[in-house]
Amino acid sequence: MAYEVKGVVARSKGAPVTIETIIVPDPGPGEAVVDVQACGVCHTDLHYREGGINDEFPFLLGHEAAGTVSAVGEGVTNVAVGDYVILNWRAVCGQCRACLKGQLQYCFNTHNATQKMTLEDGTELSPALGIGAFVEKTLVHSGQCTKVDPAAPATAAGLLGCGVMAGVGAAMNTGAVQRGESVAVFGCGGVGDAAIAGAKLAGASTIIAVDIDDRKLEWARKFGATHTVNSKDTDAVEAIKGHTGGFGVDVAIDAVGHPAVFEQAFYARDLAGRVVLVGVPTPEMTIELPLIEVFGRGGAVKSSWYGDCLPSRDFPMLIDLYLQGRFDLDAFVSETIGLGDVEQAFEKMHKGEVLRSVVVFEK
Ligand SMILES: NC(=O)c1ccc[n+]([C@@H]2O[C@H](COP(=O)([O-])OP(=O)(O)OC[C@H]3O[C@@H](n4cnc5c(N)ncnc54)[C@H](O)[C@@H]3O)[C@@H](O)[C@H]2O)c1
Numbered sequence: 001m002a003y004e005v006k007g008v009v010a011r012s013k014g015a016p017v018t019i020e021t022i023i024v025p026d027p028g029p030g031e032a033v034v035d036v037q038a039c040g041v042c043h044t045d046l047h048y049r050e051g052g053i054n055d056e057f058p059f060l061l062g063h064e065a066a067g068t069v070s071a072v073g074e075g076v077t078n079v080a081v082g083d084y085v086i087l088n089w090r091a092v093c094g095q096c097r098a099c100l101k102g103q104l105q106y107c108f109n110t111h112n113a114t115q116k117m118t119l120e121d122g123t124e125l126s127p128a129l130g131i132g133a134f135v136e137k138t139l140v141h142s143g144q145c146t147k148v149d150p151a152a153p154a155t156a157a158g159l160l161g162c163g164v165m166a167g168v169g170a171a172m173n174t175g176a177v178q179r180g181e182s183v184a185v186f187g188c189g190g191v192g193d194a195a196i197a198g199a200k201l202a203g204a205s206t207i208i209a210v211d212i213d214d215r216k217l218e219w220a221r222k223f224g225a226t227h228t229v230n231s232k233d234t235d236a237v238e239a240i241k242g243h244t245g246g247f248g249v250d251v252a253i254d255a256v257g258h259p260a261v262f263e264q265a266f267y268a269r270d271l272a273g274r275v276v277l278v279g280v281p282t283p284e285m286t287i288e289l290p291l292i293e294v295f296g297r298g299g300a301v302k303s304s305w306y307g308d309c310l311p312s313r314d315f316p317m318l319i320d321l322y323l324q325g326r327f328d329l330d331a332f333v334s335e336t337i338g339l340g341d342v343e344q345a346f347e348k349m350h351k352g353e354v355l356r357s358v359v360v361f362e363k
């Protein structure tokens, strides 16, 4: 028997999101239905709504969520009804060429539910990042459920499902920040502040936050920024060199995903430094760089999907750090909202008024 629940849908490019009745099928083989308890509003949801990811409208938005497994399909062994889980968008297949090389964090064939959730008229929905969690119940592949300690509230835990994990991992995994290194983070939203927190956890001694909004820079300090630069009125590259003995940083992280910002990150690093792109560009964005600079500076230019995380390894670890008071997930939660408030949350995000608005579901 399918479930009828309420969810947030982007029907067409740029149109305000609407609340719709969603039909969620019973879980088939390998699938699970999860009662969503909380789901953060990530900038990627807005990218979907703007048509910046692809044109497969209508989208069921939301993908940064935690909840309780309420039904499992045939053959599911990793989770059971009642388990408290964070949803992930990297359910590794174990069989693709990346997995076979032992590089599960790059899995090229991640699992999603096989069946489709639909609108009442049968229109198939594209769930954001293969999840779709601004909805009371969602259907996912069981591998997308990562069990964590239920002592962590869903408002905090869910954030690990996307933006916070992407930021922390951009610093710790992709950028491989080491003790005593210097790091610059461009864009201090949820993802950038998580990169700052990740750099701090990794032991970076200089952490420079760059944003065009002073309020964001103030918040960035709370996550561990040792210096801040407002790049609206200051040359960010020069300022960063000024804070690093004239050399630039060991690791420069672009958490915006804009060519001008990427260029700043590229030039703000020291010789042999690493540039990490974790912000998501739109398809029409291009960048031109002197090839001699790419060669001559050495180091690495990397992109960071999901912070190169392995949910099974990283989610429980970060929840443990949270519960021990060593990683403040609550600090990312600016407000809790209802399902009907997602459109306003996009506006607040756009105006820079929030780090994360988190939809909570009444039970
Ligand atoms: N790679 C991944 O796996 C992954 C995961 C989640 C989100 N993302 C992406 O990361 C990016 C950030 O997401 P978010 O949720 O933190 O967004 P956000 O809107 O909360 O934060 C973006 C921040 O960038 C700042 N900014 C904008 N233009 C800037 C500029 N020119 N220079 C410096 N700062 C500037 C804004 O003031 C804001 O503080 C988005 O592109 C999002 O799609 C990537």
Ligand SMILES: [Zn+2]
Pocket (backbone or CB within 6 Å): 092, 093, 094, 095, 096, 097, 098, 099, 100, 106, 107, 108, 109, 110
């Ligand atoms: Zn794989």
Ligand SMILES: [Zn+2]
Pocket (backbone or CB within 6 Å): 042, 043, 044, 045, 063, 064, 162, 163
């Ligand atoms: Zn996201």
